[in-house]
Amino acid sequence: MPALPKSFVPTLLIGxxxxxxxxxxxxxxxxxxRPEGDILGHLSPLTWEIIVPARVTTENFTLLIENGFGRAVFNSVFIAFGSVFLGLLINSMAAxxxxxxEFPRRGLVFAVVVVTFLIPFEAIGIPLAGTxxxxxxxxxxxxxxxxxxxxxxxxxxxRQFFLSIPKELFEAARVDGVSLFQIYWRIYVPLSKAPMVGAGIIIFLFQWQAYMWPLLVTNTREYEVAPVALAKLIGQFDFDLGQMLAGAVLLALIPALVILPLQRYFTQSIAGTGVK
Amino acid sequence: MSADSSINLTRGGALLSPGSVEDKKGRHQATLSAILFLSPAFVLLILFRLAPVIQVFFDSFLNSSSEWVGLENYRFLLESDSFLNSIRVTLLFNVLINPIQIVMALGMALLIVDGAKKPGMWQTLNLLPVVVPLAISSLIWGVAFRPDDGIINAILIAVGLPEQRWLTSADQAMMSIIILASWVGVGYWSLFLVAGLHQVPKDVMEAATLDGARYWRTLWYVRLPLMRRPLAFVLVADTAVNLLLFAPVQILTRGGPVDSTNLVMFDIYRNAFVFADLPLAAAETVLLLIVVMAIVGLQFFMLNQRRSGS
Amino acid sequence: MSTQIPGNGPRSWLGATALALILCGTSAFAEDVTLNFMGPEAPAAMEKVIAAFEAENPGIKVNYENVPFNDLNSIIQTRVGAGDPDPDVYTADQPRIASLVKKGQLLDLSPWVTEIDGVIQSSIDASTVDGKLYALPISTSSQITYYNKDLLDAAGIAHPSIDPSARMTWEEMRANGKEAMAAGSEFGFMWDQINRYYQLQPLAESAGGGSGVSADGTAVDVTNDGWVKAMTFYASAFEDGLAPRGVQPGQTKDVFANGQIAYFVGGPWWLPLFSRTEGLNFGIAPHPYFEGGEMATPTGAWSWGVNPNSDHVEEAVKFIMYAALHPVGALETAKGFGLPPANTTTFDVYYTENIKIDGVADLIKSELANTSRIRPRTTGYVEFETFMGKAFEDIRNGADPADALSTAEKAIERAWSRN
Structure with missing residues (x-):
């Protein structure tokens, strides 16, 4: 028996x-x-100053908030979570x-779904925005x-995960006269928590990273989204790196806070749900 | 009966199969239910993806004054060395980045699932790069990759390795973009593989915790085949994402040095948004879409072949 | 007008139309007009001129929309190009005016602006296409040399003079930069917008290569000896380690501010930043030229124009005339910008109030009057600038200058053949 616990090596490696x-x-x-002027001042050679700031300030954050970044963050959060809420429902129904x-031409319908994610959205953005x-x-x-x-x-x-759900469950429910919607809602969705979290993250990221589309279809600050607000810090000659990095920290923090409580679903297995 | 499909386009894993009751009514009802379940998503997909792409297809036969010019835009592209080069660059980029990302994501997923303590925490931390706005990730890596006073070269010097040219060298720029894109993507793709690994039945999972040669054999012969559906998703989705990636190139290299990172999607972006040459961008989009569909179609075909072969 | 009018004969239809016209007409007089104004500057930059204009013109409101600098042109294309009436007024990068005019995206101002006094001639030229004025010049620009006094002193190099007639040559700057590096400076010299045409055009002009575009704007020539000479010099700065690779425009000024480089050829808009940077001891000198060549400096900036589809053309023209030509308006405009105003009367006031470093205002005025070269006026400027930018970056990273220029020339010609 090794002296170390079994989890030691994998934990060390992933660490x-x-x-x-x-x-x-x-x-x-x-x-x-850091104060704006210090950010690019400590890159090379390798010293502790790269990661330990000589001077600390919260000015980047306060300036950013004063510039109305809060509204943009609200919009991004609202759009992203609204899309996740509606998207999880309709995408899982389609899946x-x-x-x-089983219905005729199911393969063809699935092929159309595949084609939709092969279309580069930026390339259709201009005509779509015109419409x-x-x-x-x-x-x-x-x-x-x-x-x-x-x-x-x-x-x-x-769809890939739903296909793995044991078909006995489906057939037994059908024999009992359970409606298709009930099977979807009471069997498939609860058995797919990890995939649903994954699908939520897919939908979330599309909106969280959206940049070109919001620029094309909005022109008021009322509807400004966070990545666009950050891009406006880039001027003709200069950009406010401090505020941009502060904005990026906030934009990484918000999803992290949401995902953290969902992390237990990442490791939830079908085997663990009692289904065999 | 168990024509179970992970990615089969023509036959389905039939669950609501008319099977025993081969009557028209049942089939009819199934079709109706399917339409109801599919229509919300399909209406939106048609409005926001398919209708515009059809419009782009028609635009590709017009000039900038909206006059019909037939295949003129296509001729211009196919006679252009720069376009053909960008196709070559895009293919090379994908041949390199997809296996790298998938192997790394699988490695990360296995570490998370097979025994690391606090698996949820590692998964969450490694997911963070993907939520940073791409413009900022690109900016951070652009500063890190600076050849003369960048952090990465400072680290190389500190450990006694030679400095590299990174984004400023035609030989290393693509690898630098791959490093950046993998930093963004690996944790993200591993999420789906972690979910897939957890679908493998418990007894197999227990065998997986054993050490040594048996671990790898179980992985290769038992677990990976059992998670072929999530793997198929990651392979296809990762390929699709990387075939259409262009933000880091737009921000950091603008296709250079010497066109070594001139991805087709970046060229389309430039034609549409910088040069306002929409017909050319439209024709380029159609050609790119054909290439992407061919590659992804081939992936589906091979995945199906492999399954029916084994 | 969706009001239901009883009866549906032709007569009542006429009546309804007339009524509608009257209603529309009166409402236009009775209600405030709101002008939508779009540009890449932060909203604070536009506050003063908008407030002053609104105070002087009751009944007209100006709503400013700030768009990201890098996307300004694509947004103009997608909105104005699609025939939208919004924005009414927008900022136009001067070298792009010819292309905007060709696409019908700028209103001909010649019927409105018959006389234009007190504006720098090169800025008027840059806003004129085929003898017609299409936008009003707001700002101009020039470039100066900043030097780090401590780094030069350490190497025993004399401080350069601010006198334009005693300006340094590029050859001198390179030799001095090497000495400064030998004495401990990390880098020798570099440019502000390090890989952009705006910054590098004067090198080719000074080496006798011209702007790269023929006077009529239809032919490109960037493979002549002058261009190759200029770009060989540019390449050597990076090859010899005098200037850093991989640093993007916008990050270059930090290299000077951090005291890592002896000379920095950059815009006067960095003066406030450098002045307040602790421990930075700097002086200024004129932009260099090639030994035996002509003296040439960058110039050009922004003009404001009107969307031809605007529903409020009259008010829009009134606004840009106020901002560019009115003595009070032009000064209020200038206060918001980091760039020198194109209005000559405002220029002096602006510099005495904003930049309190001796000699800068005179130096810039002298450069604008004597050595400035506007960027080529061609409908294909965007393609030209893009492919030249690529060539510069390739040369910077070690590509052969003649090859890179030849590649760029072919790419530009090919792109122009689409027009």
Whole structure:
């Protein structure tokens, strides 16, 4: 028997990997608390100053908030979580149809879903924004949320997991006369917590990273989203690096706070739910 | 009966199969239910993806004054060395980045699932790079990669290794973009593989905790085949994402040095948003979409072949 | 007008139309007009001129929309290009005016602005296409040399003179930069917008290579001896380690502010930042030139123009005239900007109030009058600038200058063939 617990080696290894992945983020966080002029002042040679700030300030954050970043963050949060809420429902319903129900041309319908996520959204953004403006739907949350709710990746991913749900469950429920919606809602969704969290993250990221589309369909600060607000800190000659990094810290922190309590679902297995 | 499909496009893992009751009514009802379940998502997909792409397809036969020019835009592209080079660069980029990201994501997922303490915490931490706005990630890595006074070279010097040119060298720029994109993506893709690994039945999971050669054999012959569906998703989705990636290139290299990072999607972005040459961007989009569909179609085909072969 | 009018014969339709016209007409007079104004500056930069204009013109409100600098042109294309009436007024980067005019995205101002006094001639030229004025010049720009006194002193190098007639040559700057590095400076010299055409055009002009575009704006020539000479010099700065690679424009000024470099050729808009940077002991000198070549300096900045689809053309023209030409308005505009105003009467007031370093105002005025070269006026400027920027970055990273220039020339010609 080894003296160390079994989990020691994997924990050490993932710790090292995570430390490497976290290093740029640590620099980001530390730099966000530096005076603007100090940020690019300590890059080389390698000294502790790269990661230990000589002077600490919260000025970057206060300036950012004074510039109205709070409103932009609210918009991004509202759009992203609104899209996740609606998107999880409709994408999982579509995935259920594509995995549990047999109907003619199902393969073709699935192929269409695949094609939708192969289309580069930026490349269709300009004509699509033209249509949205013609319909006078610009400057609205509907226009901002619209493209991010139905998501081919989320449908594809959920379908892959739904296909693994033992079909005996489905058949037994059908024999008992349970409706398809009840099967979807009471069996498939509860058995797919980890995939649903994953699908939620897919939908969330599309909106959280959205930049070009909000620029094309909004022109008031009322509907400004966070990445656009950060881009406005880039001027013709200069950019306010301190505020940009402070903004990035806030934008990483918010999803982290939401995901943290959901982390137990990452490790929840079908085996653990009593289904066999 | 168990024509179970992970990614089969033509046959389905039939659950609401008319099977025993081969009547038209049952099939009809199934179709109706399917339509009801599919329509909310499909209406949005048609409005926000399919209709605009059809419009782009028609635009690709027009000039900037909206006059019909037939295949002129396509001719211009296919005669252009720069476009053909960008296709080559895009393919090379994907041949390199997809295996790297998937192997790394799988490694990370295995460490998280097989015995690391606090698995949820590691998963959450490694997910953080993907929520940082891409413009900022690119900026951070751009500063880190600086050849003359960058942090990465400072680390290399400190441990006695030679300095590298990174983004400023035609030989290393693509690898630098791959490092950046993998930093963003590996934790994200590992999330789906962690979920997939947890679908493998418990007894197999227990065998997996054993050490040594048996671990790798169980992994290769038992666990990976059992999680082929999540793997198929990650393979296809990662490929699709990387075939269309362009933000780091737009921010850091603008396709250079000497066109070594000139990805097709970046070229489309530039034609559409910088040069306002929408017809050319439209034709380029159509050609890119054909290439992407061919590659992803091939992936589906091979995944299906492999399954029916074993 | 969706009001239901009883009866539906032709007569009542006419009546309804007339009524609608009257209603629209009166409401236009009775209600405030709101002008939408779009630009890349932070809202604070525009507050003063907008407040002054609104005070002087009751009934007109100006709503400023700040868009990210890098996306300004694509937003103009997608909105104005699609025929939207919004924005009514927008900021136009001067070298892009020819292309905007060609696409019908700028209103011809010649019927409105018959006389234009007290504006720097090069700025008027940059806003004029085929003899017609399409935008009003707001700001101008120039470049100066900043030097780090401590680093030069350590190497025993004399401080350069601020006198434009005694300006340094690029060759001198390179030799001095090497000496400064030998004496402990991390780098020798570098440019502010390190890989952009605006910054590097004067090198080619000074080496006899011209702007790279023919006077009529239709032919490109960046492979002549002058261009190759200028770019060979540019390449050597990086090859010899005098200037850093991989540093993006916008991050370059930090290298000077951190005391890592002896000379920095940059915009006067860094004066406030450098002045308040602790421990930075700097002086200023004119922009360099090539030995035996002509003296040439960058210039050009922003003009403001009107969207031809605007619903409020009259008010929009009134606003830009106030901001560019009115003695009070132009000063209020200038107060918000880091760039020198194109209005000559405002110029002196601006510099005495804002920049309190001896000699800077005179130096810049002298450069604007004698050595400034505007960027080429061609409808294909965007493509030209983009491919030249690529060539500069490639040369900076070690590509052969003649090859890179030839590649750029072919790419530009090919892109221009689309027009």
């Amino acid at each position: 090292i990997v995570t430390a490497i992945f976290m290093t740029p983020l640590m620099w980001l966080v530390v730099s966000a608390f 259920f149809a594509l995995s549990a129900i 949205v403006r013609q319909l006078n739907l610009d400057n609205s949350y509907a226009a901002l949320m619209g493209p991010g709710i139905a998501n081919g990746f989320a449908i594809f991913m959920l």
